[in-house]
Amino acid sequence: MKLITKCFRFAIEPFQRSIRNQLIATLILLVSIPLVAITLLASENTRTSVETEVIESNMSKIKWTGGYLEERLDQINNIVYTLLINESYNDYLRKMEDSNPSIAFNAQKGLLNIISSIFYSNVNYLSDIQMYVNEPNKFFLASGSNIEVTSPKHVPELFQGFFSTNDDFMITNRTNGQSFYLIRSVNRFEDRKRLGGISLEINWGNMDSTLELLNPGDEQALFITNQNEDILYQLGGDLSLKNSFVMFHQPIDSGSGYYRTKDHYIFYSTIQPWGLKLFKVIPNSFINDSSKRTWSYGIAIGIISIALSIFIAIIVAWKTSKPIVKLARSMQGLVPPKEYKMPVITRKDEIGLLETRYYHMSIRLKEYIKTEYSMNLEKRTAQLKALQAQVNPHFLQNTLQLIGSMAFAKSPGELYDVIRSLSEMFRYVIRDQDELTTIQKELDHVHNYLHIQKQRFTSRISSKVDLEHGLEDTPIPKLILQPIVENAFVHGLDKKIGVWEIHITVRQNARGVSITIEDNGIGIEPHRLEALQQRLTEQSDKLWERDERIGLNNVAARIRMHFGQPYGIVVESRLGMGTAIRLQLPMKEEVAHD
Numbered sequence: 001m002k003l004i005t006k007c008f009r010f011a012i013e014p015f016q017r018s019i020r021n022q023l024i025a026t027l028i029l030l031v032s033i034p035l036v037a038i039t040l041l042a043s044e045n046t047r048t049s050v051e052t053e054v055i056e057s058n059m060s061k062i063k064w065t066g067g068y069l070e071e072r073l074d075q076i077n078n079i080v081y082t083l084l085i086n087e088s089y090n091d092y093l094r095k096m097e098d099s100n101p102s103i104a105f106n107a108q109k110g111l112l113n114i115i116s117s118i119f120y121s122n123v124n125y126l127s128d129i130q131m132y133v134n135e136p137n138k139f140f141l142a143s144g145s146n147i148e149v150t151s152p153k154h155v156p157e158l159f160q161g162f163f164s165t166n167d168d169f170m171i172t173n174r175t176n177g178q179s180f181y182l183i184r185s186v187n188r189f190e191d192r193k194r195l196g197g198i199s200l201e202i203n204w205g206n207m208d209s210t211l212e213l214l215n216p217g218d219e220q221a222l223f224i225t226n227q228n229e230d231i232l233y234q235l236g237g238d239l240s241l242k243n244s245f246v247m248f249h250q251p252i253d254s255g256s257g258y259y260r261t262k263d264h265y266i267f268y269s270t271i272q273p274w275g276l277k278l279f280k281v282i283p284n285s286f287i288n289d290s291s292k293r294t295w296s297y298g299i300a301i302g303i304i305s306i307a308l309s310i311f312i313a314i315i316v317a318w319k320t321s322k323p324i325v326k327l328a329r330s331m332q333g334l335v336p337p338k339e340y341k342m343p344v345i346t347r348k349d350e351i352g353l354l355e356t357r358y359y360h361m362s363i364r365l366k367e368y369i370k371t372e373y374s375m376n377l378e379k380r381t382a383q384l385k386a387l388q389a390q391v392n393p394h395f396l397q398n399t400l401q402l403i404g405s406m407a408f409a410k411s412p413g414e415l416y417d418v419i420r421s422l423s424e425m426f427r428y429v430i431r432d433q434d435e436l437t438t439i440q441k442e443l444d445h446v447h448n449y450l451h452i453q454k455q456r457f458t459s460r461i462s463s464k465v466d467l468e469h470g471l472e473d474t475p476i477p478k479l480i481l482q483p484i485v486e487n488a489f490v491h492g493l494d495k496k497i498g499v500w501e502i503h504i505t506v507r508q509n510a511r512g513v514s515i516t517i518e519d520n521g522i523g524i525e526p527h528r529l530e531a532l533q534q535r536l537t538e539q540s541d542k543l544w545e546r547d548e549r550i551g552l553n554n555v556a557a558r559i560r561m562h563f564g565q566p567y568g569i570v571v572e573s574r575l576g577m578g579t580a581i582r583l584q585l586p587m588k589e590e591v592a593h594d
Contacts, residue, residue: 039302066269088114127201227275421448440472492521515583524573
């Protein structure tokens with residue numbers, strides 16, 4: 001265990017003592033890991049592309065091949081129709097029960113001749129033609145070695161199974177599996193009564209030229225199945241592919257498509273109306289082998305790229321760390337200006353040296369920052385005091401004019417109420433020098449302001465204050481609400497015709513206390529609202545606005561200064577509908593905790 005620990009320390013020692021080595025190792029990892037990931041991803045994408053190409057190609061090919069195979073079967077089926085519409089066949093059906101043996105014999109001979117003629121005309125496709133007529137129990141045969149007519153004791157075995165069904169045709173394999181029979185029923189034209197059947201034997205090899213459109217080989221196999229999905233013919237592949245197909249084959253209905261098993265892709269197409277189904281089986285290894293070469297090239301290129309990247313990373317790290325090393329050596333001559341308690345520095349490399357020297361300088365910087373902060377704090381305090389002492393001169397002038405006019409027209413009691421409200425406003429501004437007040441006191445100040453405004457504008461103003469019980473003593477910066485209400489009069493209600501409404505709602509929510517001031521004024525134009533919202537979200541400590549008035553920016557800045565970034569102002573407005581300004585403040589307990 002000690003040996004392992006010693007070896008580990010020996011291995012990491014060069015990286016502990018040199019940031020250059022750390023930077024080299026980091027850059028190598030940062031470059032190598034993405035390259036390895038990209039190489040593996042490219043290899044997988046290559047395999048996926050090959051897989052997609054194989055699937056799309058075989059889907060098209062098996063659909064085409066199914067169509068071509070259907071055309072070949074239709075051509076073969078036309079041979080049957082050639083026989084059934086022949087005059088000799090129809091003549092035989094009319095005369096086969098004739099009482100004159102000579103007439104029936106000649107009709108039978110004529111039918112046999114036409115059967116043999118059709119056989120030799122299509123000898124490239126057919127191995128034989130067999131025809132059985134129930135009455136008068138005649139069996140016709142035309143093949144390369146024999147042409148005959150017999151009267152069998154029983155229905156030929158080939159037709160027995162077919163006659164037991166009501167199908168018009170059937171395709172079945174010959175025992176040797178190298179050819180198949182296409183059997184069709186022979187029906188009387190007038191009443192569709194089954195008179196017998198015709199069978200054409202076709203060598204499966206005649207279909208190979210069509211099936212080779214699917215490019216079967218040793219690694220791939222084609223299967224043709226009947227209606228019961230029993231294998232009739234296989235082209236290409238070996239016994240293992242046949243066993244896999246039988247084991248993992250899934251029943252299908254119609255159309256064309258493909259499905260996957262654990263180790264194979266199986267494409268299929270139905271051949272209508274013959275009830276045959278064409279399958280192509282491709283093992284997964286075929287797709288893997290197809291992408292193997294591309295995958296090998298990707299790995300080789302990836303290795304070369306990684307090696308080149310490592311070389312570039314070493315050069316970049318060397319050049320990047322050179323100024324840091326030089327700076328660290330230059331700072332060795334730096335002496336702290338005064339004594340202080342030094343923390344324990346554990347690093348031994350250039351960063352450790354920079355950390356030590358930087359700590360010496362940080363103490364002096366903190367002292368400087370503290371001095372600057374104190375000066376800025378005093379300046380901001382003076383600004384706040386000036387804000388508190390400030391009363392809008394236009395409001396004061398309008399109020400004094402109101403008092404003068406009321407002296408002639410109103411009773412002394414009404415005049416006294418206005419003078420008292422104005423006095424209470426001045427007392428609130430100059431009496432309490434604390435920066436924070438309570439929501440109740442701030443609402444009282446707003447009440448005095450609204451009382452004066454209602455006297456000015458008589459019955460035009462409708463106001464409502466809804467304060468949730470228990471929130472009266474919640475801390476709030478002084479002179480926050482009244483300037484917002486004043487802005488509502490100046491910018492929102494002054495140009496509105498009709499009743500002016502001001503609603504103030506104070507509620508507790510999940511984040512603390514929410515204060516909403518709503519008016520039914522003219523609203524704010526969208527571009528001005530967007531600019532206002534942008535200014536309110538800026539991290540600015542400015543308390544003065546243009547015209548030296550307490551604006552929304554001042555209110556937002558003061559809330560952030562007291563309570564932090566999560567709190568502030570949100571403005572919502574609809575042009576012609578009004579404006580709502582929401583203030584978010586912390587609860588009393590949170591302020592006390594801070």
